Amino acid sequence: MSTSWRDRFEKNFISPEKKLGLDEILEEAHDAYLGWLAASLTAFHSDFNEDQVDQLDRIFQGESRIRSIANDCYNYAINGRFRLAKDAQEQEQMNDDWVCLAILVQSARPGIEEFSLTVRGRPIGVPAKLEQLLFHAQIRALLDFSTVDGFDEESVSVPQFFSQPVPGYLTLKEIALLGQMSERAVRNAAQPAAADRLQTRKEQTQTVVDATEALRWLKGRRGFIATRAD
Structure with missing residues (x-):
């Protein structure tokens, strides 16, 4: 994840004492995904309708995937449970999942703030908890690279998404x-x-x-x- 993203979110949006619950994270991930779809449609077509959102969702098949990835992120960031990849192919798939979540987190806020969206009858707010959770996972990885056996930047066990300078x-x-x-x-x-x-x-x-x-x-x-x- 880019240093500029970290600098921006750590300075403006991160509140260390904020408590995060799994149910609210899964709900926010779902809403952020729908908000991102609706914002993309609005940005290019000045408006959107529910059928268009549903059509895009069928193309991306992202609702269940983003909830699953958010669940994995919560298990790691908050519960400290991390499944190491067994081989390079699994590492690549895990890395794709983490990058998918990061792209959503980095891109959802601007469109949601700009367009004040309501999708499927739900007002969509900025994914502040999801942003914090992903940042939390990055910081845990920073600690784990220095202290956990098997958590190694050079190993295929850990997705390259977490690669970052490790000062110790x-x-x-x-x-x-x-x-x-x-x-x-x-x-x-x-x-x-x-x-x-x-x-x-x-x-x-x-x-x-x-x-x-x-x-x-x-x-x-x-x-x-x-x-x-x-």
């Missing part, structure tokens, strides 16, 4: 996101008087936490489940 540390905001807690709470945990102190260091001008220390500390938080790759 996390920022306080990234830790807050993984723990589904406020950044202020993480900063308080880094104070010398904290009972289970989070050990930090400076990386140039930024306060960071080495990946192994981040994992150790996060394991003690109720909002975090360590990754199990199988």
Whole structure:
């Protein structure tokens, strides 16, 4: 996923303490997909009707697929369950799924904001929770590349979608996101008087936490489940 997407969404739309539920994620993924179809039709034809949306959906066959991918994303980002690919062919299919979700997430918001859409009797809102979930998955991968056996950028087991620079540390905001807690709470945990102190260091001008220390500390938080790759 592009650095520009991360910079934009991390700065403007990410709230680390936001709690995400599976049912609302699946509903939002479904709505975002329909909103994306309707927005595409509106952008090129100034309007749309339900038959056109249904026709596009039959071409893409995307409703069930996008819900399935969103479910996999939730299982990984929130529940820490990641299924490693068995071979290069399966890796490619998994990568296609993650890219499909990313394209929807990156492109749905502009059209939905622009056209104020209602599809199948439902007003379509921006997919803020789905955006956060996908970002959450990217940050978990950043931690897992440094701490989980078998989670390797060079291996066919992990979709190339997750490939990214791996510095070996996390920022306080990234830790807050993984723990589904406020950044202020993480900063308080880094104070010398904290009972289970989070050990930090400076990386140039930024306060960071080495990946192994981040994992150790996060394991003690109720909002975090360590990754199990199988």
